[in-house]
Amino acid sequence: MKITKVDVKTVPISSPIRNAYIDFSKMTASAIAITTDVIKDGKPVVGYGFNSNGRYAPTALLNERFIPRLLEADAKDIVTDDGTNFDPHKIHAIIMANEKPGGHGERTVAVGVIDMAIWDAVAKIEGKPLYQLLAEKYGNGEVDEQVYIYAAGGYYFPDKGLKELQDEMKGYLALGYKDVKMKVGGASLKEDLKRIEAVLDILPQGSGLMVDANGRFNLEYAIEFGEKIKDYELIWYEEAGDPLDFHLQAELSKRYPHAIATGENLFSLQDATNLIRYAGMNPEKDFLQFDCALSYGLVEYVRILDMLKEHGWSSRRCIPHGGHQMSLNIAAGLALHGNESYPGVFEPFGGFADNYAVENGYVKLPDAPGIGFEEKSDLYNLLLSIGK
Incomplete structure (x- = not known):
């Protein structure tokens, strides 16, 4: 069980609205697709993720730091102990390796994008809605x-x-x-x-x-x-x-x-x-x-x-x-x-x-x-x- 490909791109979520601090006319988001070698219904399972509004796309951070760490990891180190699914907690530790504590900045958003896609893939592999998986x-x-x-x-x-x-x-x-x-x-x-x-x-x-x-x-x-x-x-x-x-x-x-x-x-x-x-x-x-x-x-x-x-x-x-x-x-x-x-x-x-x-x-x-x-x-x- 392994991740075969990770694609990411910056997309606009612009709007002419503003709140008390910022306007959203140039707001962007990162969208990611993590492809695995797990086959369901004849197709590889793909997990998708993106960041919420209010923070700009962390695409550069994803490409320079976090995606390379994910792809360079040994396949056995990103799966559950029984090898039946990916382990979000192990993946989190791997992509956060060599990061100093504090001063969290925009990296929190980049890691959140990957995390969302991993959980999407994990639940699809289990064949369950994420909410059911979390409740269990x-x-x-x-x-x-x-x-x-x-x-x-x-x-x-x-x-x-x-x-x-x-x-x-x-x-x-x-x-x-x-x-x-x-x-x-x-x-x-x-x-x-x-x-x-x-x-x-x-x-x-x-x-x-x-x-x-x-x-x-x-x-x-x-x-x-x-x-x-x-x-x-x-x-x-x-x-x-x-x-x-x-x-x-x-x-x-x-x-x-x-x-x-x-x-x-x-x-x-x-x-x-x-x-x-x-x-x-x-x-x-x-x-x-x-x-x-x-x-x-x-x-x-x-x-x-x-x-x-x-x-x-x-x-x-x-x-x-x-x-x-x-x-x-x-x-x-x-x-x-x-x-x-x-x-x-x-x-x-x-x-x-x-x-x-x-x-x-x-x-x-x-x-x-x-x-x-x-x-x-x-x-x-x-x-x-x-x-x-």
């Missing part, structure tokens, strides 16, 4: 048959007013979403409050709103903003300040009475551990948004879940960033709270399988081997083009 390997074998998802939107567009913002959110509700999220921090406090109130005005009873500042605020402004929005009773107030400013997070947690969410820009076990140790997060009400596709992959994510359990956190407080099928599989298989979704944005990587509609804020997963990319036609067509 790390849980009690039971999966969530449907996963809670919310619609992340409310970006700043040129010439986008309050009515257009309301129409956008109404569109998400019409698609079957119950809860929605919007960006803040890219306008004045006065304007952002008007935007929040405009969305709350059109939400029906039973629906809720989250706000996301994308790390824009300093401590003083984060606290002021929290004071202004506390009576709205939002589902959560997300990433008010720099993701590594645990002091800011801790001080905000003392003052803001409702749920806080953060973690999408923390890309390692150690950074996640420091968040839990020092940021004043509350395991009874707050949410953690680590995205395995940006943070060394599922191998690291499992380590993070183990750490959270040791610190008294339930996996149900985790709701990954990214809005893609990998995170959806993890949510279903590892008993997470749910998953993010970006309706109509960051395509074809965002979104889930074709013909699985969102119903009252939940979505089901296909019973297909692997992550299920083959069930999302526009994405699968792109993945098939890798290496051509």
Whole structure:
């Protein structure tokens, strides 16, 4: 059992939207195809992977460091002890060899791309959906048959007013979403409050709103903003300040009475551990948004879940960033709270399988081997083009 070929390319996921910090007009992603010598249905098993939105394509790192390490490894060193499948944990150790700890940078994204493709291949070789494989390997074998998802939107567009913002959110509700999220921090406090109130005005009873500042605020402004929005009773107030400013997070947690969410820009076990140790997060009400596709992959994510359990956190407080099928599989298989979704944005990587509609804020997963990319036609067509 061996890997016979690895192909990778950079693809655009550009969009005219912006949040409080960046615009996405030149955003890219790396897409990878790992071909094995395992034959299923008369064809070699191929595992596919890519990185989540918000970080640029790490293609150079993949080509210069991580793919060569994978291809140079002895075949026996990348498979399970019984030789029946590839071992993601062994592969992780091999591609991270000769890497110093700390200063994680963009390598976390590159390793996450490979990790996703390896898990896709592993589940296909097992002939199981990834979510089922994860439930059996790390849980009690039971999966969530449907996963809670919310619609992340409310970006700043040129010439986008309050009515257009309301129409956008109404569109998400019409698609079957119950809860929605919007960006803040890219306008004045006065304007952002008007935007929040405009969305709350059109939400029906039973629906809720989250706000996301994308790390824009300093401590003083984060606290002021929290004071202004506390009576709205939002589902959560997300990433008010720099993701590594645990002091800011801790001080905000003392003052803001409702749920806080953060973690999408923390890309390692150690950074996640420091968040839990020092940021004043509350395991009874707050949410953690680590995205395995940006943070060394599922191998690291499992380590993070183990750490959270040791610190008294339930996996149900985790709701990954990214809005893609990998995170959806993890949510279903590892008993997470749910998953993010970006309706109509960051395509074809965002979104889930074709013909699985969102119903009252939940979505089901296909019973297909692997992550299920083959069930999302526009994405699968792109993945098939890798290496051509």
